[in-house]
Amino acid sequence: xxxxxxxxxxxxxxxxxxxxxxxxxxxxxxxxxxxxxxxxxxxxxxxxxxxxxxxxxxxxxxxxxxxxxxxxxxxxxxxxxxxxxxxxxxxxxxxxxxxxxxxxxxxxxxxxxxxxxxxxxxxxxxxxxxxxxxxxxxxxxxxxxxxxxxxxxxxxxxxxxxxxxxxxxxxxxxxxxxxxxxxxxxxxxxxxxxxxxxxxxxxxxxxxxxxxxxxxxxxxxxxxxxxxxxxx
Amino acid sequence: xxxxxxxxxxxxxxxxxxxxxxxxxxxxxxxxxxxxxxxxxxxxxxxxxxxxxxxxxxxxxxxxxxxxxxxxxxxxxxxxxxxxxxxxxxxxxxxxxxxxxxxxxxxxxxxxxxxxxxxxxxxxxxxxxxxxxxxxxxxxxxxxxxxxxxxxxxxxxxxxxxxxxxxxxxxxxxxxxxxxxxxxxxxxxxxxxxxxxxxxxxxxxxxxxxxxxxxxxxxxxxxxxxxxxxxxxxxxxxxxxxxxxxxxxxxxxxxxxxxxxxxxxxxxxxxxxxxxxxxxxxxxxxxxxxxxxxxxxxxxxxxxxxxxxxxxxxxxxxxxxxxxxxxxxxxxxxxxxxxxxxxxxxxxxxxxxxxxxxxxxxxxxxxxxxxxxxxxxxxxxxxxxxxxxxxxxxxxxxxxxxxxxxxxxxxxxxxxxxxxxxxxxxxxxxxxxxxxxxxxxxxxxxxxxxxxxxxxxxxxxxxxxxxxxxxxxxxxxxxxxxxxxxxxxxxxxxxxxxxxxxxxxxxxxxxxxxxxxxxxxxxxx
Ligand SMILES: Nc1ncnc2c1ncn2[C@@H]1O[C@H](COP(=O)(O)OP(=O)(O)OP(=O)(O)O)[C@@H](O)[C@H]1O
Ligand SMILES: [Mg+2]
Numbered sequence: 001x002x003x004x005x006x007x008x009x010x011x012x013x014x015x016x017x018x019x020x021x022x023x024x025x026x027x028x029x030x031x032x033x034x035x036x037x038x039x040x041x042x043x044x045x046x047x048x049x050x051x052x053x054x055x056x057x058x059x060x061x062x063x064x065x066x067x068x069x070x071x072x073x074x075x076x077x078x079x080x081x082x083x084x085x086x087x088x089x090x091x092x093x094x095x096x097x098x099x100x101x102x103x104x105x106x107x108x109x110x111x112x113x114x115x116x117x118x119x120x121x122x123x124x125x126x127x128x129x130x131x132x133x134x135x136x137x138x139x140x141x142x143x144x145x146x147x148x149x150x151x152x153x154x155x156x157x158x159x160x161x162x163x164x165x166x167x168x169x170x171x172x173x174x175x176x177x178x179x180x181x182x183x184x185x186x187x188x189x190x191x192x193x194x195x196x197x198x199x200x201x202x203x204x205x206x207x208x209x210x211x212x213x214x215x216x217x218x219x220x221x222x223x224x225x226x227x228x229x230x231x232x
Numbered sequence: 233x234x235x236x237x238x239x240x241x242x243x244x245x246x247x248x249x250x251x252x253x254x255x256x257x258x259x260x261x262x263x264x265x266x267x268x269x270x271x272x273x274x275x276x277x278x279x280x281x282x283x284x285x286x287x288x289x290x291x292x293x294x295x296x297x298x299x300x301x302x303x304x305x306x307x308x309x310x311x312x313x314x315x316x317x318x319x320x321x322x323x324x325x326x327x328x329x330x331x332x333x334x335x336x337x338x339x340x341x342x343x344x345x346x347x348x349x350x351x352x353x354x355x356x357x358x359x360x361x362x363x364x365x366x367x368x369x370x371x372x373x374x375x376x377x378x379x380x381x382x383x384x385x386x387x388x389x390x391x392x393x394x395x396x397x398x399x400x401x402x403x404x405x406x407x408x409x410x411x412x413x414x415x416x417x418x419x420x421x422x423x424x425x426x427x428x429x430x431x432x433x434x435x436x437x438x439x440x441x442x443x444x445x446x447x448x449x450x451x452x453x454x455x456x457x458x459x460x461x462x463x464x465x466x467x468x469x470x471x472x473x474x475x476x477x478x479x480x481x482x483x484x485x486x487x488x489x490x491x492x493x494x495x496x497x498x499x500x501x502x503x504x505x506x507x508x509x510x511x512x513x514x515x516x517x518x519x520x521x522x523x524x525x526x527x528x529x530x531x532x533x534x535x536x537x538x539x540x541x542x543x544x545x546x547x548x549x550x551x552x553x554x555x556x557x558x559x560x561x562x563x564x565x566x567x568x569x570x571x572x573x574x575x576x577x578x579x580x581x582x583x584x585x586x587x588x589x590x591x592x593x594x595x596x597x598x599x600x601x602x603x604x605x606x607x608x609x610x611x612x613x614x615x616x617x618x619x620x621x622x623x624x625x626x627x628x629x630x631x632x633x634x635x636x637x638x639x640x641x642x643x644x645x646x647x648x649x650x651x652x653x654x655x656x657x658x659x660x661x662x663x664x665x666x667x668x669x670x671x672x673x674x675x676x677x678x679x680x681x682x683x684x685x686x687x688x689x690x691x692x693x694x695x696x697x698x699x700x701x702x703x704x705x706x707x708x709x710x711x712x713x714x715x716x717x718x719x720x721x722x723x724x725x726x727x728x729x730x731x732x733x734x735x736x737x738x739x740x741x742x743x744x745x746x747x748x749x750x751x752x753x754x755x756x757x
Contacts, residue, residue: 051755051757052757072617073614076612076614077611077612077613079611083607083608083609084608085604085605085608086604086608087532087536087604088529088532092528092532095528096528096529097614099524099528100525100526100614100623101614126517128515130510144612145612148614150613150614
């Protein structure tokens with residue numbers, strides 16, 4: 001399976017943010033999306049998630065050599081800001097998503113097992129989400145997307161608000177699910193990108209460019225990424 | 233000091249110009265014409281500067297003339313006392329009250345935040361120079377008008393000249409007092425939230441100002457002269473204190489810590505709406521749901537929003553019931569009005585369109601739906617599948633219709649019974665029409681609000697209402713309903729027309745929702 005992006009362009013008023021994105025993301029890999037503030041990472045995600053309409057170009061999935069458009073079930077998007085319905089408890093929130101998506105979920109676990117996975121303590125599970133901390137809300141958001149297990153998973157700076165223990169577990173979790181998914185992961189932390197991601201892609205000046213890994217030394221690779229980020 | 237003043241003046245001017253340009257850009261038509269690079273354009277900058285200077289001048293003079301005119305001059309004829317003395321009397325006490333409430337120095341404003349907290353300008357020089365400037369503005373702003381009004385009512389010239397200085401001195405004394413309070417008690421006084429004692433003094437001053445002249449008591453020029461000398465001495469002392477005061481930064485760090493001052497008015501309003509909407513959520517462990525899927529989700533929404541849903545409906549129903557019983561008692565006691573009421577019931581049905589409009593809580597409820605639920609849920613792609621959107625829409629529609637039908641049926645029955653009690657009607661269908669058309673209106677409003685919400689989804693990610701179409705539809709709804717007040721038609725025909733309209737409207741709009749909502753119901757960036 002592949003996610004193919006062809007010549008996607010997006011502008012706000014006069015400002016051209018995406019100037020023709022061409023890329024193929026493949027299943028089984030975690031892509032690290034790097035870019036300066038305002039480079040357009042979130043915009044690209046919003047386009048793929050069809051919250052924003054693209055001005056030009058298209059994107060689609062290729063499965064068994066068959067082109068097909070992305071369906072709602074194919075995509076999950078974890079925003080950098082927490083987005084959870086404040087009137088539900090954590091448990092109810094998970095139950096709702098499991099309920100409405102039962103037929104698509106493989107190897108369903110119990111709700112408590114999912115909480116376990118995210119290290120959300122028992123006393124917090126039946127509290128309203130509005131009383132969760134920032135990081136806990138983010139965990140819930142991430143958890144729902146992992147349970148739904150969409151083919152394409154977009155993560156916009158997701159690990160920044162997690163405590164170190166959970167961040168480490170999330171990394172392992174992402175590694176363990178990557179073989180069936182296309183995971184695109186935007187981050188500002190280069191170490192994290194190098195540690196977790198199989199491919200590094202840089203978004204600069206409105207275009208997406210893969211950075212060939214430098215087998216010889218990590219330092220040289222880092223410098224290459226930096227150079228590409230800073231290109232004017 | 234001059235340097236620090238010029239710097240702060242330019243800073244203030246720069247962001248004032250920017251906010252002027254920003255507001256210009258908000259006007260829909262202008263928005264199309266002006267380019268996005270607006271903030272860089274030279275000509276526009278100059279225009280912005282001119283407007284900014286005009287605003288400053290208006291700010292210096294307009295407030296003062298309005299104040300002297302509306303708060304003082306307009307009252308003179310009410311009192312039996314000598315107008316010149318009354319004028320002096322009013323201005324004297326109002327100045328003391330005003331000085332407590334309006335110090336300039338203790339007003340947490342954006343320009344102070346930018347200058348002292350963000351740009352780290354020297355707090356003392358910034359405050360002192362701007363304070364002097366504001367005192368200068370007070371004196372210059374008041375002088376022409378104290379002269380003018382003084383001339384009109386024949387006040388001695390020396391009083392007219394001294395009054396602006398009196399105002400400035402009094403303000404400085406209050407500021408100095410507030411500084412002393414900080415120095416002695418480490419207590420910062422925010423002029424937008426003054427301590428109780430200030431309110432008491434203000435109350436007493438207002439009472440003295442507007443009360444004493446009615447008892448033929450006023451200040452005389454001689455008394456004023458003596459008081460002025462005293463205030464002037466204190467004022468000069470205060471200026472010295474203000475000049476040398478060392479702790480401005482600590483005061484402002486505290487005063488400006490309140491984050492809300494850096495939000496614009498609309499952002500602040502939005503924040504307030506958001507907070508009130510969040511407060512609708514009530515959690516009670518007894519209320520859970522054993523339903524599943526959409527029904528489960530929606531059931532919990534209803535149970536956690538009882539305040540605006542079930543409880544509100546309950547209140548409405550009780551009020552209608554009480555009014556009905558009251559009317560019934562009245563009719564039993566007073567038989568003379570039967571004929572009149574009977575006539576009203578047979579021609580005033582259009583009026584109830586407006587009543588039903590007022591009873592329906594569609595706007596509040598859809599707003600809560602967005603802010604407390606859809607705003608976050610819509611970021612999950614799975615929530616945006618047509619299956620889920622329509623499934624939840626159905627649940628919501630069921631609840632809204634059935635909840636709103638309760639008071640509607642009570643009102644419908646009440647009217648029908650009143651019709652019977654007041655003498656009935658020849659055409660038995662009148663009963664039926666009256667009984668059915670009120671619930672029909674209720675269904676219409678329930679459907680209308682929810683459908684508009686799903687078709688137009690007017691909120692953006694920041695939960696601001698941004699769709700002008702939606703505002704237009706809301707305005708139109710209001711006007712049509714309001715217009716109905718003056719419409720007197722036979723209940724029979726109007727009722728039947730209403731029912732047919734409601735059925736058609738509901739069918740068409742539901743059809744539209746089923747076909748369009750999966751596309752239209754989404755987040756707006
Ligand atoms: N709704 C919008 N209207 C106008 N301009 C926008 C809008 N959304 C984003 N932009 C502009 O598009 C550019 C890219 O923004 P985007 O949020 O995609 O950047 P980003 O790469 O995610 O940055 P960061 O690393 O800071 O999150 C910015 O210059 C931003 O000002
Ligand atoms: Mg971003």
